[in-house]
Amino acid sequence: MDALLLSRIQFAFVISFHVLFPAFTIGLAWWLSFVEWRWLRTHDAAWRRIYFFWMRIFAISFGMGVVSGIVMTFQFGANWPELSRVGGGILGPLLSYEVMTAFFLEASFLGVMLFGWGRVSEKLHFLATCMVAVGTLFSAFWILSANSWMHTPAGYALAGGIVEPADWLAIIFNPSFPYRLVHMTLAAFITSCFVIGGVSAWLLRRGIQADEARRMLHAAVAFAAITVPLQILAGDMHGLNTLEHQPIKVAAMEGHWHPAEPGAGVPLTVFAVPDQEAETNRHAIAIPRLGSLILTHEWDGDIPPLTSVPPEERPPVAPVFYAFRIMVGIGVLMLLLAWASAFAWWRGTLLRSRLLLGAWNLMLPAGFIALVAGWFVTEIGRQPWVVHGLMRTADAVGEQSAGMVLASLATYVVGYAFVFGFGVWYLARLVRRGPVPDRDGPDLEGGERTPARPISAAGIPGEDQ
Incomplete structure (x- = not known):
């Protein structure tokens, strides 16, 4: 097991966890928008209970998706520096667009969605939920554009072995991107x-x-x-x-x-x-x-x-x-x-x-x-x-030793087992309770629950809300 194989195993391990939570939150955000729309149309308390039930699950899943996404960023620099050096002129801006359009949009409205019930108007809260849902699709748009370009590169030029952008529209809407976007979004x-x-x-x-x-x-x-x-x-x-x-x-x-x-x-x-x-x-x-x-x-x-x-x-x-x-x-x-x-x-x-x-x-x-x-x-x-x-996987790996990659892989396995094990356990607790009568949104008194800690919207494990 050399550094290349271990780096590939590590990437497969991390992406296998990461893809689950963003994909789940994409669908869940739009489900929450539908449920709140039904609540606004009928003001039936059942729809309200359904909304808060799945909102808590969304908060936990969104938090775990953010954690695993940060690890993905470290991997590119630590394990695949040659890919960043050669293709960074295209992949870097595409991923930055995801932050500027999707992550900022989600972050701006997430606090209102999780903690604004009863504190802002019903229509404004519904708008916040919809904006979070739109942000998840923006995120998928840019991530899949970058990934699709790696499969069907277009709109680039080579200068001294470095890939440079020549046509951004061709880069973003590369030949496989529309099909991947539809397929992944539906998935x-x-x-x-x-x-x-x-x-x-x-x-x-x-x-x-x-x-x-x-x-x-x-x-x-x-x-x-x-x-x-x-x-x-x-x-x-x-x-x-x-x-x-x-x-x-x-x-x-x-x-x-x-x-x-x-x-x-x-x-x-x-x-x-x-x-x-x-x-x-x-x-x-x-x-x-x-x-x-x-x-x-x-x-x-x-x-x-x-x-x-x-x-x-x-x-x-x-x-x-x-x-x-x-x-x-x-x-x-x-x-x-x-x-x-x-x-x-x-x-x-x-x-x-x-x-x-x-x-x-x-x-x-x-x-x-x-x-x-x-x-x-x-x-x-x-x-x-x-x-x-354009670039082989063997040429994208850095000069790190197999021992270094093995140590980081072991760290990820232990860390993921703790973080995601606890997250899945808590999600199971929420599911077993089902949609229950709730107060007018998460309680912010005492500073225990705050938009600075989005996962706090899910409540404290074991508390009877």
Whole structure:
């Protein structure tokens, strides 16, 4: 294990945690906007209780996302200084735009959203909630623009081996960016949707706040029944774009090693054990021609195989292959559950179906698993490049020793186990309580809860509010 491999493991560990919380808060912020809109329309106390229930969960999740995001910044400078030196002229401004537009917007209105209930007008509080939600999308916009540029670089010029911006519009709206933005945004919404549905199903099964749980489950079912098919369509379009710009990544996703026979098409490999050294799949289960139909939308279409490039130009096939199937498999299960639940709702049997309620419970973490699997496909699949076609991952790492990286990785593991372990434990406590009658917003008396400490809006662990 050299410094390069350990740095890659450390980056994978940190990003796997970090991607969960921003994605969850993107969907949760827009859910809070919807719930408060319903409250303003009806002034039904149930919607108010739902709002405060999820606002506390949002406060904890937002705080953990900020913590993990700070670590990501340190990683770029500590482990990947050559990437910062060569590509910093483009990546630096893009990430700075995220701070100036998204983070400042969220920070400006977050305090009003968390602590302003009863202290500002209802419409102003609703505006604050909406602005926080808009800020989460701005953040996703700039982060995905920077990440997409690393996959499909455009609008740049090389000067002495340093990447310099030549056309900012081409840089920001690089060829893969629109597809990634839509795909990731829908993934964030769907992740939050299945958390809401899973929590509401859990509450219904235990008879806790049944009225609020019923409303949450109906909203989750309606949203999932519409957005999951849209996500499948967006994923198909994203796949066509990836095939155009990164065909070897698609070949790794499909375990496609050798050219297809003329007119035979590409089979869809349902399952296999990829053998990278032998350049073949072991124990393969495949459906003839279906791969061509899905990947190229043609019955006999072909894609460049992995053997069309030298071995050193190929990504690690097995993790990309398996992660892609996990992501797609979860998507299919989400679609089946959403449509089955919508049909049961139409028949009036949804709330009495222990099978469907139990399925929503089991699928609560499904969005998070699919998110991580999708990021593995995206990031491992672009190897050996950190900036596709411009800079290899091996050239981006610094001169740090393996011992230094191992020490920092161990520190991150211990720190994350404590911080995120406590955070998840407290989130579980909030979920078990369910939406309960509340005062007019968090109490600021005594200085215990303040906008300077956003997580304090969630309350003190164990207190009976």
